[in-house]
Amino acid sequence: MVLYLDNAATSYPKPEPVYRAADNYLRNIGASSGRGAYRRALDADNLVYQARKLLGRLFCIKDVSRIVFTLNITESLNLALKGLLKEGDHVITSQMEHNAMWRPLKILERKIEIRITVISCPEGGHLDPGELEQAISPGTTLVAINHVSNVTGALMPVEEVGKICRRHDIPLLIDAAQTAGVYPIDVENSNIDLLAFTGHKGLLGPTGTGGLYIAPGIMLNPLKEGGTGGESVPEQMPLHLPERFEAGTLNVAGITGLGAAVEFILEKGVEQIRAHEHRLTEFALERLKEVPGLTLYGPQTAGERVAVFSFNLHDIAPEEVAYVLDEVYEIMVRSGLHCAPQAHRCIGTVEYGTVRVSPGFFSTEEDIETLVKALYEIVSR
Numbered sequence: 001m002v003l004y005l006d007n008a009a010t011s012y013p014k015p016e017p018v019y020r021a022a023d024n025y026l027r028n029i030g031a032s033s034g035r036g037a038y039r040r041a042l043d044a045d046n047l048v049y050q051a052r053k054l055l056g057r058l059f060c061i062k063d064v065s066r067i068v069f070t071l072n073i074t075e076s077l078n079l080a081l082k083g084l085l086k087e088g089d090h091v092i093t094s095q096m097e098h099n100a101m102w103r104p105l106k107i108l109e110r111k112i113e114i115r116i117t118v119i120s121c122p123e124g125g126h127l128d129p130g131e132l133e134q135a136i137s138p139g140t141t142l143v144a145i146n147h148v149s150n151v152t153g154a155l156m157p158v159e160e161v162g163k164i165c166r167r168h169d170i171p172l173l174i175d176a177a178q179t180a181g182v183y184p185i186d187v188e189n190s191n192i193d194l195l196a197f198t199g200h201k202g203l204l205g206p207t208g209t210g211g212l213y214i215a216p217g218i219m220l221n222p223l224k225e226g227g228t229g230g231e232s233v234p235e236q237m238p239l240h241l242p243e244r245f246e247a248g249t250l251n252v253a254g255i256t257g258l259g260a261a262v263e264f265i266l267e268k269g270v271e272q273i274r275a276h277e278h279r280l281t282e283f284a285l286e287r288l289k290e291v292p293g294l295t296l297y298g299p300q301t302a303g304e305r306v307a308v309f310s311f312n313l314h315d316i317a318p319e320e321v322a323y324v325l326d327e328v329y330e331i332m333v334r335s336g337l338h339c340a341p342q343a344h345r346c347i348g349t350v351e352y353g354t355v356r357v358s359p360g361f362f363s364t365e366e367d368i369e370t371l372v373k374a375l376y377e378i379v380s381r
């Protein structure tokens with residue numbers, strides 16, 4: 001039986017209602033949203049609105065017009081960073097960022113001379129909020145960090161960072177790629193001003209979906225200009241949300257699937273999903289550590305992380321481990337740098353990377369046992 005353990009890249013399988021919802025839209029509705037007044041077009045509008053509302057419930061967002069749909073979190077982070085930052089601004093970020101955060105920051109550093117302070121994350125764990133607070137200066141205009149590292153699974157202290165940002169009146173941007181749908185997120189309680197998420201990982205929706213929540217008072221420039229369905233005469237993008245940031249035809253099929261996925265998550269309960277993941281993480285940590293010659297990176301306890309495990313086996317190249325797992329055992333995992341070179345520098349694996357195993361909502365302890373058994377066999381060969 002094939003085993004998919006690459007949910008940090010994208011989740012698979014999806015809940016049954018996700019397939020049905022996307023199929024139903026494509027087959028029986030088909031119209032664009034925000035573009036017509038006939039009944040099918042209104043049905044499409046409603047599907048998009050329902051998805052926005054469900055995401056609002058999941059992230060405790062009252063005004064759901066402030067949730068903007070994008071194609072993925074890469075687009076969301078580009079919109080947040082390029083839409084907000086101005087020449088000479090100072091940004092504080094972490095050492096564990098994905099290139100979706102890191103590369104736009106580095107481009108802005110070159111183009112408009114923003115200043116970047118990188119907070120260290122010893123041994124691939126979380127940053128120290130005290131160190132972050134000390135890095136704040138009068139010119140600091142943004143704190144931009146991930147919620148969880150996609151390399152080590154380390155959870156960042158978002159609540160504490162949020163309180164610091166509020167005290168200093170600095171906006172907080174969170175990359176929730178690895179937590180949305182698997183970890184409770186409350187934007188108001190956590191003082192999150194910009195929440196970027198992707199629809200196809202823990203949110204269990206289709207690829208090509210993502211979004212950005214923009215808190216009241218945060219003014220962004222659009223990343224792209226184009227048709228918004230209404231108000232076509234002005235040559236500038238409308239000021240109101242979400243249209244200001246949603247130029248072009250939306251991915252209604254994907255968003256409909258995402259809506260069904262979020263409904264599924266809300267029915268299961270995100271606390272329950274986290275509890276399941278926590279148990280699985282405890283189990284995996286225990287079993288992986290027993291494999292001879294396995295070095296597991298990042299936090300060593302379930303409370304400090306999510307179920308994303310990076311490791312190396314003796315001195316076997318990570319891509320070889322991943323290849324053998326796939327070819328011989330039909331177990332799908334990822335190897336390499338996982339688009340986060342800074343994080344690999346931090347844990348000393350920038351040359352070859354790591355093997356990354358990421359169980360998902362449908363994974364079980366038996367799946368972990370199957371993986372561990374295969375790893376034992378690989379080591380003993």
Ligand SMILES: Cc1ncc(COP(=O)(O)O)c(C=O)c1O
Nearest residue numbers: 072073074098100146150177198
């Ligand atoms: C922490 C983090 N940020 C950003 C991304 C980029 O996600 P997407 O490809 O959906 O834009 C990923 C995906 O691996 C991620 O793990």
